[in-house]
Amino acid sequence: MATSTMDSGGDHTIDIESLVSSLERRLSANLVMSSNFSIFRIPTILARHNKTSYEPNAFAIGPFHHNNPLLQPTERIKQKYLRDLLSRLPNNPNRPNSPDTMLIRKFTKAISDIHSDARGYYAGAIDMKANDFVDMLLLDGCFIIELFRKNAYQSDLIDKEDPIFTMSCLLQFLHHDLILLENQIPWLVLDILFNLTKTPIDQKSLAQLAMDFFPSLLRNKALRLDSSSADIQKSRHILDLYRNSLTSKSGVRQESKHDWQHIRAATGLRDSGIKFEVNTTAESVLDISFIPKRGVMSIPPLLIQETTETVFRNLISLEQCCPNYKPIITCYAVLLDNLIDTSADIQVLEKNKVIDNWLNVDDATKFFNRLYIDTYVKENYYYDLTSEVNRYCRKHWHKYQRILKRDYFKHPWAFISVIAACVALILTFLQTFYAIQDSYKKDN
Known part of the structure; x- marks a missing residue:
């Protein structure tokens, strides 16, 4: 029999048993925060100070900004970069000018196998079906890898119609967009896709390619990574790698x-x-x-x-x-x-x-x-x-x-005047001393 009570106004009945059951269901869920959570929506208390520092300008990476209509035009650029990447890999001899279905299937299978792990990096609900989530990770991941490679090996990979490296504004947008906490995909995804798409041109690690892309905070000095460092290897995404690159080199x-x-x-x-x-x-x-x-x-x-x-x-x-x-x-x-x-x-x-x-x-x-x-x-x-x-x-x-140096030793003539004043002071003292001494002798 359900237990109920009347509120103070007598207008509504409160079903206590229903409330208890609802609360029990919510408490029985897994409420432990995953140790892998590392991609967050920026808390309002932080974002309110400068929203433009947290929102992408042109490129949506990951699920949080994926459906933003203002960022949809650049999806075509991602698709072009994926096609450019596929065109450099061993291709189907029967269809040399088209993307290899076997390669696409291989990449999709690899990301599908870890899609649950990848979801575990995001704090908060992701309103995407599994197929859409895998598709997004594959497209965004291949785009980022191809971007880093083109930046590092420009003469070999960039064509005359490349939209990013022929338009300076897009490159500047990417320096902003790829460093945003809300705009990340797990490093796990990038690492898998990088290893699946390696060619003889690859002479640098993925971590070094990533750091080479971003402007250094140190004036006139590029950052060189130790890719074997434990701090670098445990990086969870690009922003985390950037932080680890700063802290691992510092005492x-x-x-x-x-x-x-x-x-x-x-x-x-x-x-x-x-x-x-x-x-x-x-x-x-x-x-x-x-x-x-x-x-x-x-x-x-x-x-x-x-x-x-x-x-x-x-x-x-x-x-x-x-x-x-x-x-x-x-x-x-x-x-x-x-x-x-x-x-x-x-x-x-x-x-x-x-x-x-x-x-x-x-x-x-x-x-x-x-x-x-x-x-x-x-x-x-x-x-x-x-x-x-x-x-x-x-x-x-x-x-x-400091005052002495600033006011009296700043210029050579000021220094000379101080020396002259000191000499004059000493001579005046000696003159006075000998005058007193002579006067004393005369009195005696």
Whole structure:
């Protein structure tokens, strides 16, 4: 017999047993978050600060933006790239100018075998049938692989009618679209398709091809990967690979304390006697260090351009959303926000060549000031650095030393005038001393 009760208004009957059964069904489902979840929709609290940094401009990759009508025109480009890829592989001798049905079947079978695993990378429901999901992974995966190969081996693979490499805007769109957290497919898919389509032209690993495609954050320095590195091999998608390429080359990830110390902005540090020096040998932009004996903050040269904010925002979102990800990039953003408070701080860092800014100074300043808003970070991977910097700033002698150098030793004539003043002071003292001494002798 169903148990029921009346609400306070007496207008509706509440079926308690039905509610209990419904709740029991929901609780009996698998509510454990998969350890493979690594592709997320950006939380509203993060996306609201700059939606354009999270949404694709032209190419939908993966299921989250697959049905966006504004992105449908580029599906033809993906199809062309798949056909270009198939045309280079051993073909059916009876149909040399058409795609090989056997190859398409082979690729489709390979992706079908792992489609359940691939779904496990996406957090949240995917409103796609299995056939459509496999078709999407196959087309998107082959497109990305062919794109990376064409970028690396341009003279051999790019034809005169290639829509991407003959239109600079599409290439710029892809630098943005392929780094978005919402716009990823599992690395597992890319790796399978890459191995199935290898030809003698392939001299680089898929990971290196991917990193060669994206502009480096380090000015005038391409990133070289160790493909055998455990960090690189465990990458779950392209954005994750990008993050691993930064952290695996950096020693910063070894430092971590549950404490935060604010440091002064660049102009304040400069006024406290700290100098900024560009570190041209660094392998990662994360490797900021402080040398107390010299009072020097050594910073790898960061290139700030149109896609830089997109890269950092999506890297930070990845760290915020993925379980057990160390917030190393987020800590870097916090440190940069400390250093850059006004446009004057940007100019100080530009003057010392630790920042190469291609944007408007005010835009670059705002970018750093709002980069990590609404993120949560409980670990500080720059604790030792900030502690040493603050300790140095508390010693007033460093400030006075800088003022002395700035005001009196900046030019040779200023230095000579200081020496002359010191000599005059010494002579005046000696003259006074001997005058007093002579007067004393006369009195005696």
